[in-house]
Amino acid sequence: MSRQLMIKRFPMFDFVIGFLMLVFSLLIIVPFLYILAVSFSGGGESIGGDFFLIPKEFSLEGYQYLMSTSRFIQAIGNSVYVTIVGTFVNLLFSVTLAYALSKKFLPGRRFMMLLIFFTMLFSAGIIPNYLLVKSLGLLNSYWALILPGATNAFTIMVMKTFFQGLPESLEEAARMDGAGEIRILWSLVLPLSMPVMATFGLMFMVGHWNEFFGAVIYLSKSSMWTVQVLLRQMIVVGTSNINNEFSMNEKSAAQLGDTIKMAAIIISMIPIVAVYPFLQKHFAQGAMIGSIKE
Numbered sequence: 307m308s309r310q311l312m313i314k315r316f317p318m319f320d321f322v323i324g325f326l327m328l329v330f331s332l333l334i335i336v337p338f339l340y341i342l343a344v345s346f347s348g349g350g351e352s353i354g355g356d357f358f359l360i361p362k363e364f365s366l367e368g369y370q371y372l373m374s375t376s377r378f379i380q381a382i383g384n385s386v387y388v389t390i391v392g393t394f395v396n397l398l399f400s401v402t403l404a405y406a407l408s409k410k411f412l413p414g415r416r417f418m419m420l421l422i423f424f425t426m427l428f429s430a431g432i433i434p435n436y437l438l439v440k441s442l443g444l445l446n447s448y449w450a451l452i453l454p455g456a457t458n459a460f461t462i463m464v465m466k467t468f469f470q471g472l473p474e475s476l477e478e479a480a481r482m483d484g485a486g487e488i489r490i491l492w493s494l495v496l497p498l499s500m501p502v503m504a505t506f507g508l509m510f511m512v513g514h515w516n517e518f519f520g521a522v523i524y525l526s527k528s529s530m531w532t533v534q535v536l537l538r539q540m541i542v543v544g545t546s547n548i549n550n551e552f553s554m555n556e557k558s559a560a561q562l563g564d565t566i567k568m569a570a571i572i573i574s575m576i577p578i579v580a581v582y583p584f585l586q587k588h589f590a591q592g593a594m595i596g597s598i599k600e
Contacts (some may be wrong), residue, residue, distance in 0.1 A: 345369070345568035368569035378570065380529065381536040384448075385515055386577070388532060392452040392514040397507055399457040404465035405491055413469075426459040432523075439524055451517055451532075452523035461506055464545075468502050469495065504585040515578055533574050541567050 316466035339359045345368055370424045407422075409413055432440070435454060444450040472495065482489045496503070518534040525531060531539075 318556075339572055341568045344573045347565060365565075368565035369573070371566055372569055372573060378533075378536065378573075381531055381533040382573070384530060385517075385533040388448050388451050389511055389514040389577075391448070391454075392445055393507055393510040395452050395456050396461075396510040397503065400461045400506065401464055401491075401496070401503070403457060404462045405469050405495060408466045408469035409461065411564075415442060422459045422462055436523060444526050445524055447524075447531060448530070451514070451520045454520070455513075465499075465502060465506070468499065472498060499533050508582065511581065512578055537570055537574060540570055 340357065342550075343359050343361050346364055346366070347365065348363040348365040406412055407419060409415070439445060439450045439454065444453070452522070476494060477490055480494055485493070516534060517532055518538065521532045521535045525535075528598075
């Protein structure tokens with residue numbers, strides 16, 4: 307009897323889970339569709355604050371205003387620069403350090419791992435980080451957004467575990483052929499590490515592209531703002547800021563204010579969304595590989 311009751315309960319349980327997942331999905335999809343609809347609508351539709359998922363009048367005015375102003379293009383360029391350079395530095399430091407720590411013959415390996423693990427438990431805080439960046443002369447420099455987070459303990463530990471799981475016979479054969487450690491890392495280890503490299507590379511890219519807090523603290527020049535900082539100015543400060551930033555008259559700013567904001571949000575999402583399909587085949591495998599050592 308109890309078994310029959312359990313069998314009857316499972317369909318209801320699946321229905322509840324499915325319903326909750328549907329509600330959760332709608333909570334994510336509906337706001338995105340609204341943003342997309344407003345970005346492609348005319349200025350008059352968004353003034354009244356009406357909710358709609360399909361624009362009544364298709365218009366590209368918001369995108370035209372954004373792409374015709376050097377202010378927004380400059381912010382996009384700043385974010386692209388920080389993302390590309392920052393991701394390269396992250397991968398360079400993480401891979402080289404993790405590869406070195408994966409070798410048992412490295413002197414002081416355990417002590418260095420202890421120091422790295424210590425950074426997972428304790429952080430310096432905002433003020434010490436700011437004072438350090440200032441003392442290094444990195445204020446109003448993009449390196450202030452890149453160097454403080456050049457690597458992290460979690461990435462090093464996962465990559466180290468992955469490198470330790472590679473067959474030692476491959477490296478021994480390469481050494482017998484006269485290859486050094488750098489050649490082994492570049493020609494042998496890295497090609498075998500594409501899943502974990504793609505996974506952390508995507509994580510680093512998303513982190514640098516969404517960089518906001520560091521840019522607000524370390525970059526006081528508005529010409530160096532990343533796109534996330536400019537978005538905050540546009541969305542939080544309001545229509546008056548759009549008027550100032552994009553040299554629009556008050557009437558145009560009032561009519562296209564929300565349209566420009568939503569168009570800016572959509573444009574800021576495109577680079578990461580465009581990169582993900584190229585890394586997707588490695589991402590699913592790399593999300594779990596390296597976390598289990600054979």
